[in-house]
Amino acid sequence: MRPLAELIRRAIDLFYVAPIAHVVPRQTFRYAVCGLLTLGLDALWYALFYNFVFDRVNFDLGWLVLSPHIAALFLVFPVTFFTGFWLNRHVAFRTSPLGAGTQLGRYALSVAGSVLLTYGCMKLLVEACGIWPTPSKVLTNVVTVVYSYLMAKYFTFRHADE
Secondary structure, eight states, X not given: OHHHHHHHHHHHHHTOOTTHHHHSOHHHHHHHHHHHHHHHHHHHHHHHIIIIISTTSOEEOSSOXXXXXXXXXXXHHHHHHHHHHHHIIIIIXXXXXXXXXXXXXXXXXXXXXXXXXXXXHHIIIIIXXXXXXXXXXXXXXXXXXHHHXXXXXXXXXXXXXX
């Protein structure tokens, strides 16, 4: 996995040029690109599951009925979780002195906060405000990005140098 992480890191660094390099720290830039990769994958999987797997119809588990936008959200979650952790650990915050188990546990806590924030935003935007699910998901991602970055930098991968 290390060669893949190094390849991704070098590819990201190709785009770390002026004027970005003068304004944004390298680690923050790497985190942003990793986040965009994760969000792009998340949006793609979400749209596929919402539109084709759940076919925009409620998903009945027998004991619980999930609206299609929430069902897709939960089904896509594991892919986004492990992709995001791997990219953050091996590309953006690779020098954190914390062990992998500690990082994974902290990442799980921060992601739990993101899931709650995402769930609340999706319920609000789709069901209370009447915004379509896919644009609501994109707007929700913008809110959770700020939260996620702060958690990654100051909690999950604390003390990571460039």
